[in-house]
Amino acid sequence: MKKSLIMLAVGAVLSLSACDNNSAQNQSEQKTTEQTKQVKAGAAYNKLVDQFFKDQLALNPLMATFVGVSDYNDQFGGDLTEKYLKDRHDLNQSYFDKVRKIDRNALSPDLQLSYDLFAYDRDMSLIGETFPDRWLPINQFYSTVITMVQLGSGESAQPFNTVADYKNWLSRLDGFIDWTKLAQQRMDEGIENKVVLPRVLVERFIPQLQAQIVAKPEESIFYSPINNFPESFSADDKTKLTAEYQSMIVEKLMPAFTSLEKYFVSTYLPNARASDGWSAMPNGKKWYQYLANSHTTTKLPVDEIHEIGLKEVARILSEMDQVREKVGFKGDLKAFFGSLSSESQYFFTDRQGLVDGYMDLKKTINKELPKYFNVMPVADYVVKPVESFREKSAAGASYESPAVDGSRPGIFYINTYNLKAQPKWGMTTLSLHEAAPGHHFQIAIKQELQGVPEFQRFSGYTAFEEGWALYAEYLGIEMGVFSDPYQYFGKLSDEMLRAMRLVVDTGLHAKGWSREQAIQYMKDNSPMAETDIVAEVERYMAIPGQALSYKIGQLKIIDLREKAEKALGTKFDLKDFHDQILTTGSLPMAVMEQKIDHWISSKK
Incomplete structure (x- = not known):
């Protein structure tokens, strides 16, 4: 009896062992099948998006450069032609399918x-095609004209x-000249359909155009390459x-240029609209909601964005008042604004001094960066003043990415036109935002990524990029540069600007605010120079929705960081978190949240 039981037990063990072996073999085969499937799908996906990127560059030669x-480099492209519009649609639709x-x-x-x-x-590109942006090809803040002037300077x-370069x-300029003629035709269509720029923006662009009309070729910025022969x-x-x-x-x-200038003065200006917001145009409310969604990469209703802005403005005003008390200023907050905006001690007296001040800040901030980042850009950046031809209407500062091949560093542009608009107390936060670890880190690292599809290295989302730059200001507190x-x-002043943008941009384009109302709101809630406020408001009028992306993006990044800190506790590493944000390129907010959630799960 015992022998029979023993034999049954041995049989059972052998049977279980065979099942385990079969199970292991099945799991191994299943894993191999899944890996094969993943490799095939990955190869198909990479092939598809790489071809898309090539097709996109062929359609957009300036982007390729x-x-x-x-x-x-010898082609201009035709982004206003019917053929281009059809080809763009076919490109987006076919690759979406x-x-x-x-x-x-x-x-993977x-x-x-x-x-x-x-x-x-x-998907967003296809939705965007339903709105007639071709009828608004030029504005004072961004246009192909400005881009071509910058390229023609030889410094972009x-x-x-080489001689071939x-x-x-010269060949590219021929295409641009054809574009100036087509732009006039498109703007005529805009006039017929009541889709035109506000009058004040047209008045701002005309001097930019007039600055390019010179009596002698040697006086043109397009002659600069001749003055700098290799x-x-x-x-x-x-x-x-x-x-x-x-x-x-x-x-x-x-x-x-003369023909375009004459068109703006004689034809377009008399037909420009008296209203300031996007909603005054046909289908303007729906168009603006799309622009808000596109720039923030969210589905937030514009009314909700407006409310977020009002709450942030109130919070920041309270913190500003705490600073006023800390430094012992005797007047109220408005008087404190006035003091900071007017007293000579807070401003440079010469342009070069301002630029040199930012170079000194660069050294100070760079010493702290290794404590907060594992991955930093290979490319460096330089500080330059904004070119004279556009300084009157340009933003206070901006960033231009380095050359992809490493031949040119990134450029941190400072507008030195009005030194009263560049207070010393605003320099640290501006440097953190525009240069390192703000735009310079995010954009340069993205360009330097290896092993990701090309389109991913060069696509961009304002909410991610500007949200990161505003987060970089927030990070400056931990870095100790705001002692x-x-x-x-x-x-706080710069953060206030981004909070006010939520209120003012939505106010202008969704709530019927006038330009003057928007200007007054910003004057009442910040110490900004009036020239800066006017330029900001007119910028929002020209490119609606873009200004919403800063604060919305920053709030999402901070929210994700707090979520990760709470979930991971002692396992949370700030450097690793920054790696997660920066090493896959620019992402829509929902995709970025998905990535961080996956990272949190893997760390657990």
């Missing part, structure tokens, strides 16, 4: 993230290293190119 692809045929669940986690980003882009992305630029050029090359550039400027470029209460006030 800015991302360091030189194949189209193709990507949805790929099994997202079969992709990183590629699932990329998939969501790519599908989001195509357009290369001027010089000739490429030493390798022969005398014969220099002579021929000089003649060609002079001919281009005199016979083609100046007549094109001076006046510099901390500067941080």
Whole structure:
């Protein structure tokens, strides 16, 4: 009996062992099948988005130049032609259809993230096509005209290293001249359909255009490459190119600028609208909601964004008053604003002093960065004043990304036009935002990424990029660079600007506010110089919704950080969190939240 029981037990063990072996083998086979499926899906996805990127650059030659692809440097493109509009639609629709045929669940986690980003882009682009932005091709804050002037200066992305480079630029200018004519036709269509710029914005752009009309070719910024020939050029090359550039400027470029200027003065200005907000135009409310969603990468209703802004303004005013008390200022907060905005001790007396001050700040901040970041950009950045031709209407500061090939550093532009608009107490926060670890880190690191699809390295979302830059100001508190209460006030002042934007942008475009009402609101709630306030409000009028992205993006990043800190406790590492935010490129808010949630789960 015992022997029978023993034999049964042995049989059972052998049977269980065989089941375990079969189970292990099945699991191994299943894992191999899943890996094979993942590899195939990944290869199909990467092939698709890489081809999309190539097709996108072929359709947008200027974009190709800015991302360091030189194949189209002699082409301008035709973003206002009917052919372009159809090709753009076909590109977005076809790739949206193709990507949805790929099994997202079969992709690796990183590629699932990329998939969501790519599908989001195509969907938003298709929705955007339903609004007639082609009828508004130019404004004082951003236009192809300004882009071409910057490229033609020889100090931007357009290369001027070889004779072929010089000739490429002449060919590209021919395309631009055709564009100026088509732009007038599109604006005529806008006039017919009552989709036009506010009068004040037209008045701001006309002087920018007039600044390009010169009597002699040597006076044009487009002549700059001739003044900066590479030493390798022969005398014969220099002579021929000089003649060609002079001919281009005199016979083609100046007549094109003159014609465009005449059109703006004689035709467009008289037909510009008296209203200031987007909602005054046909379908304007729906259009503005789309722009708000597009820039913030959220589905927040504009009324909710307005309310968030009002609450943030109230909170920041309270903190500003605490700083006033801390420094012992005897008057009220409005008097404190007045003191900080007017007393000479708070301002530089010469332009170079302002630029040098930012170079000194760069050294101070750079010493702290390794404590907070594992990944930092290889590219450096330099500080430059805004060019004279656009300084009157340009923002107080801006950032231009470095060359993809490393041949040019990033540029932190400072507007030195009005030194009273550049207080010393605002320098630390502005440097953190525009340079390191703000825009310079986010954009340069994105360009330097390896092993991610090309489109992901060069796509961008304002909410992510500006949200990160505003978060960089917030991080400055931990970095210890706001130990001076006046510099901390500067941080609050800049944060107030971003909070007021939520109120003013939505006020202008969704609630019927006038330009004057928006200006007064900002004067009442901040120490900003009036020239800066006017430029800001007119910027919101020109590119509605863009200004919403800063504060909405920052609040989301802070929310995700607090969520991770609470979930991970002692396992939370700030450097790792920053790696998660910065090392997959620019992301829509929902996709970024999905990534951080996955990271939290993996750390647990």
